[in-house]
Amino acid sequence: MGQLWLARADRSNMTAASRRRFLKRKATEGAPRPTVVTRAMVAKANLAPAEPPPVPRPKATFIGRAPVFDRRMDVLGYQLIVDTIGEDPGDQPRFLLTRVLLEIGLDSLIGGRTGFINLPMQSLRDGIHHALPPERMMIEVSGEIRRADEEILRSARDDGYRMLVANIDQAERPDHVVQIVDGASIPFDEEHCEDLITQIVDWSPRAKVLVTGLREPSDVEPTKRAGATWMQGDILRPAERIDEPTIPANRVAVLQLLGELERPDVTIDDIDRLVSIDVGLSYKMLRMANSSYLALERRVERTRDAIVYLGLDTVRSVAALLSLSEATDHSPEVVKISLLRACHAKELFELTNPALANAAFTTGLFSSLDLLLGLSVDQVLDRIPVSDAIAAALRSGSGRLGEGLALVKAYEMNDLDALARSHFDPSVIVWAYRNAVAWMGRIERGLSG
Numbered sequence: 458m459g460q461l462w463l464a465r466a467d468r469s470n471m472t473a474a475s476r477r478r479f480l481k482r483k484a485t486e487g488a489p490r491p492t493v494v495t496r497a498m499v500a501k502a503n504l505a506p507a508e509p510p511p512v513p514r515p516k517a518t519f520i521g522r523a524p525v526f527d528r529r530m531d532v533l534g535y536q537l538i539v540d541t542i543g544e545d546p547g548d549q550p551r552f553l554l555t556r557v558l559l560e561i562g563l564d565s566l567i568g569g570r571t572g573f574i575n576l577p578m579q580s581l582r583d584g585i586h587h588a589l590p591p592e593r594m595m596i597e598v599s600g601e602i603r604r605a606d607e608e609i610l611r612s613a614r615d616d617g618y619r620m621l622v623a624n625i626d627q628a629e630r631p632d633h634v635v636q637i638v639d640g641a642s643i644p645f646d647e648e649h650c651e652d653l654i655t656q657i658v659d660w661s662p663r664a665k666v667l668v669t670g671l672r673e674p675s676d677v678e679p680t681k682r683a684g685a686t687w688m689q690g691d692i693l694r695p696a697e698r699i700d701e702p703t704i705p706a707n708r709v710a711v712l713q714l715l716g717e718l719e720r721p722d723v724t725i726d727d728i729d730r731l732v733s734i735d736v737g738l739s740y741k742m743l744r745m746a747n748s749s750y751l752a753l754e755r756r757v758e759r760t761r762d763a764i765v766y767l768g769l770d771t772v773r774s775v776a777a778l779l780s781l782s783e784a785t786d787h788s789p790e791v792v793k794i795s796l797l798r799a800c801h802a803k804e805l806f807e808l809t810n811p812a813l814a815n816a817a818f819t820t821g822l823f824s825s826l827d828l829l830l831g832l833s834v835d836q837v838l839d840r841i842p843v844s845d846a847i848a849a850a851l852r853s854g855s856g857r858l859g860e861g862l863a864l865v866k867a868y869e870m871n872d873l874d875a876l877a878r879s880h881f882d883p884s885v886i887v888w889a890y891r892n893a894v895a896w897m898g899r900i901e902r903g904l905s906g
Contacts, residue, residue, distance in 0.1 A: 519887060521871055522566055524794060525573055525667065525689045528681055532790035534571030534595070536669075536689055538871055561891060563593055565898040570790075571595050573667070573689075575623060578602050581609050591617035597642045597667075599623040602634055610637045621667055625657070632660040640665035645676060645690065651683035658684065691870065693791060693828060711780045711830070716841035718773050719819045728772060729761040738779055741904060742767065745775065750903030774800065774900055777822055785829040793897060795825035800893035801865045807892075808885050813857060819843065820850045820858045821865060 522535035563572060572593055576586060577600040586596060598610070598620055607630070613620065620638040628634045635641060641657050643650070645668050654666050668680050671690025680688055717723060717731050732738050739760050746763035747756055757763050764772050778796055782789040799821035806817040823841075826832050834851045843851075850858035860880070867875035868890060876883055 519871070519873055519876070519883075520561060520566075521868060521890070523689055523871065524790075525571075525687050526692065527687055528685075530677070530692075531788050532570065532794075533687055534573055535567045536573040536575075537566060540871075540873055561894070563590070565894050567593070568898070568901060573597060573621075575599055578606055578609075581613060582606070586613060586618060587616075589618075591619070594619070595639070596620045597623040598638070600627060602628040604629050607633060607637060610634065614638065621665070625653075635660040635664055640667070640686070642667040642669060644668070645670045645672070645680065647676070647679050650680065650685075654684040693787070711784045712832075712837065712840045714780055715777060715822065716843075718776055719815070719841070719843070721815070723769075725761065725764055728764050728769070732760050732764065732772070732776065735780070737783075738776060741775065741779055742772065745771075745903040748903055750899065770803075771900065771903075773818070774896075775904065778900065778904075781829050787829060792829060793901070795829055796822065797893055797897050798822075798825060798865055798869065800896050801868065801890050802861055804889035804892040804896070805861055805865065805881070805886065808889055809881065810857065813846075813861075816844060816847055817858055817861055820847050820862050823847070823851055824862055824866075 519538070519540045521538045523538060524532045525534045525536055527533045566572065573595045574589070575597040578598055579600065580586060581596075581598065589596070596613075596618055601624075602610075602622065610620065614637060621640050621642040622628060622631070622634055622638055623642045625631050625635070625641050625643065635657055640661070641664065643653055643657075643666065646653075650668060654668075657664050657666055665686040666684065667687045667689065668683075668685040669689045671677065671680060671688055671692045674692050676690065677688065677692050714731055714735075717727060720727075732742055742760055742763045743757060745751075746766050747753070751766055753766065757766060767775075774796060777799070778789075778792055781792045781795070785792060799818045802821035803814050803818035806814040823834075823837055823843075826837050827834070838848055838851065846856050846858050849855045850862055853859065854863055864876065864879050864881060864886060867879075868886065876886055879886070
């Protein structure tokens with residue numbers, strides 16, 4: 458007790474600086490003294506200095522779509538695809554429904570068409586499918602389907618849901634399941650595809666079959682012969698390549714219009730003159746300006762006023778959509794898919810390098826002209842003067858525009874590995890796509906009046 462009192466008395470006579478030194482010394486008594494590692498010690502131990510830990514990249518939810526074609530190669534609907542760039546998405550079905558329905562909306566992704574969505578059988582057991590509008594969706598049921606699950610499938614069918622079995626080999630009684638649902642979804646296999654489709658149709662003559670994963674346009678005819686109802690994959694056949702002397706006048710006119718609209722110094726009067734030449738385009742511009750798209754209080758009578766109200770970006774998109782739809786052999790929906798690439802490229806650079814945004818739109822749009830018009834890059838660039846950066850991106854994929862174009866194409870192909878390796882932030886890539894889809898949705902609604 459006396460020693461404690463003495464210690465307190467001694468400390469009471471200390472100055473503030475002495476007290477701090479005393480407390481610091483007491484705090485470190487008995488603690489091991491840290492070892493100072495020198496470069497010489499590292500070298501002696503034959504150890505290399507540790508590399509700094511890698512900085513983790515932000516994760517992003519990939520939300521995309523892939524067109525589903527009927528036997529006439531018209532777009533019937535879209536397969537909705539959800540994944541996480543760089544990691545396992547975990548509870549994917551619930552995650553997908555939250556993202557698509559609450560954040561983006563089905564109208565933006567599929568318009569008035571059918572959405573094809575993969576749900577594990579467990580999700581139907583849990584009732585997650587009830588969050589989907591049955592009239593808009595085709596559910597691809599994956600995973601094991603037990604005999605007890607057949608009653609769940611019947612109940613979903615009675616509620617109006619259309620379904621395909623995605624893993625027919627994992628059904629305990631595949632012949633019974635196919636008769637309950639609308640058909641099956643199978644991967645493309647040229648050798649066994651026909652036998653499998655024949656077996657499915659034998660079980661249920663009304664069954665529809667979606668064949669997925671077609672790799673190239675030449676896979677289409679064998680798949681049709683095998684009896685497929687619908688097809689999904691990289692199967693859009695480019696328009697027949699046109700020789701130089703025989704380019705039709707309507708396609709030359711499209712190139713001239715697109716070239717004028719992409720000029721950096723284009724004025725409202727220039728656009729008014731171009732739009733006024735095409736009666737159909739003028740009508741569409743005026744109709745859009747007077748629709749709920751703008752909800753103006755007064756009626757717009759002149760194309761020049763319509764251009765001012767709509768803005769250059771909208772006019773450029775509408776002009777490209779309408780003129781290309783008239784000049785191509787593909788359906789208007791394929792033109793919209795191509796235009797979405799241009800919008801995605803533009804939105805990507807709006808978020809990362811706004812000075813290149815308009816050039817990115819041009820690059821994305823012109824990169825689709827081989828598919829839509831059957832024109833090579835050289836044929837396009839010979840008729841439309843563009844910047845060296847755009848020309849380099851189209852010819853060799855070089856430069857920032859070339860990198861952005863490759864990234865947008867990778868997104869179209871659902872190539873998540875390429876997106877993860879990119880210098881662009883994955884979340885920015887996804888956000889740009891969402892903006893582009895929303896933009897295209899507004900354009901379509903404006904044109905429909």
